[in-house]
Amino acid sequence: MTVSDVQKILKAQVICGEDSMDREVHTACGSDMMSDVLAFVKDQSVLLTGLVNPQVVRTADMMDMVCIIFVRGKQPDDAIISLAKERDIVLMATPYRMFTACGLLYENGLKGGCDIV
Amino acid sequence: MSAPVKLKYTVPGDDFTRAGEASGSVKKALKKLGVCPDAVRKVAIAMYEGEINMVIHANGGEITVEITPEAVDMVLRDQGPGIENIDLAMQEGYSTAPDNVRALGFGAGMGLPNMKKYTDEMKVESEVGVGTTVTMRVYIKQ
Numbered sequence: 566m567t568v569s570d571v572q573k574i575l576k577a578q579v580i581c582g583e584d585s586m587d588r589e590v591h592t593a594c595g596s597d598m599m600s601d602v603l604a605f606v607k608d609q610s611v612l613l614t615g616l617v618n619p620q621v622v623r624t625a626d627m628m629d630m631v632c633i634i635f636v637r638g639k640q641p642d643d644a645i646i647s648l649a650k651e652r653d654i655v656l657m658a659t660p661y662r663m664f665t666a667c668g669l670l671y672e673n674g675l676k677g678g679c680d681i682v
Numbered sequence: 683m684s685a686p687v688k689l690k691y692t693v694p695g696d697d698f699t700r701a702g703e704a705s706g707s708v709k710k711a712l713k714k715l716g717v718c719p720d721a722v723r724k725v726a727i728a729m730y731e732g733e734i735n736m737v738i739h740a741n742g743g744e745i746t747v748e749i750t751p752e753a754v755d756m757v758l759r760d761q762g763p764g765i766e767n768i769d770l771a772m773q774e775g776y777s778t779a780p781d782n783v784r785a786l787g788f789g790a791g792m793g794l795p796n797m798k799k800y801t802d803e804m805k806v807e808s809e810v811g812v813g814t815t816v817t818m819r820v821y822i823k824q
Contacts, residue, residue, distance in 0.1 A: 600790035603727055604774075604799075616787045620734075623702035624787075627709065627726045629719075644699065652706075 566590060566675060568632050568655050571611060574673050575659035575666055577634060581646050582655030588631050592678035595636075595667045599624040609678045613666055617641050622648045622656075631655060636663045687715065687749040693733055695742025698786060704745050705730035715749065721822045725754045728800040728818055731793045732758040738783050739763065740814065753802075756818045764810040772798065772806075 569586040572579060579586070593611035596602050602612065602624050612625050613634045622645055625633050632655040635641065640658055641649075649656045659666050671677070689711060691704035709726040729745065736743040740762020748755045765771050772794050779789025798804050801818040808814040
């Protein structure tokens with residue numbers, strides 16, 4: 566699916582990266598612990614998180630992710646948004662909670678990539 | 683790329699929001715040099731973890747990076763409190779990070795193990811009260 570499909574499924578507000586909505590995404594992960602994202606994630610292109618700080622963008626950048634979804638409608642500040650713009654990462658906010666947001670994406674065909682550690 | 687490319691960074695210890703700037707810059711430099719994406723990602727993740735550690739535990743430090751056609755060598759040096767038991771620190775899940783760091787998404791005890799996982803060679807030298815030096819190498823596949 567594309568970033569645009571993710572946006573529609575999650576009824577998400579696009580915060581930045583409107584020009585990258587047609588990028589393809591195949592896998593996702595949901596975590597508030599960036600240490601775990603760095604340790605266990607492989608080739609996932611979407612990060613769902615309830616954590617809102619610049620390290621979320623830096624972590625996604627290190628992992629070559631294309632899109633970050635803030636769950637529970639959380640909003641990043643300007644510093645986070647400009648960091649994401651610099652790194653060409655799409656930021657969105659969904660009103661859904663983490664579990665539901667992950668479930669909706671999974672149901673629509675987005676997989677976890679590496680399900681077993 | 684013929685001559686080695688040398689990069690040097692000072693990591694400020696008082697600003698968690700800036701942790702990762704050096705790693706981001708190295709990642710960009712490696713991409714520009716045409717280094718294979720797999721090696722770029724390994725270097726970026728290992729260095730980022732090290733940089734985060736420097737900010738969390740050691741009030742910052744210095745990072746030098748040398749890029750040759752064969753490998754990327756990173757040396758992360760700090761003058762922090764040092765690591766009492768390196769074997770213990772290398773275990774997954776062991777962490778001495780305070781709660782405020784965990785609230786920021788780090789401190790799961792995955793930093794050093796992750797650095798080892800993503801590098802081809804890694805050496806940790808530390809003296810309590812003096813500081814820590816982490817040396818890492820990632821080979822570049824031709």
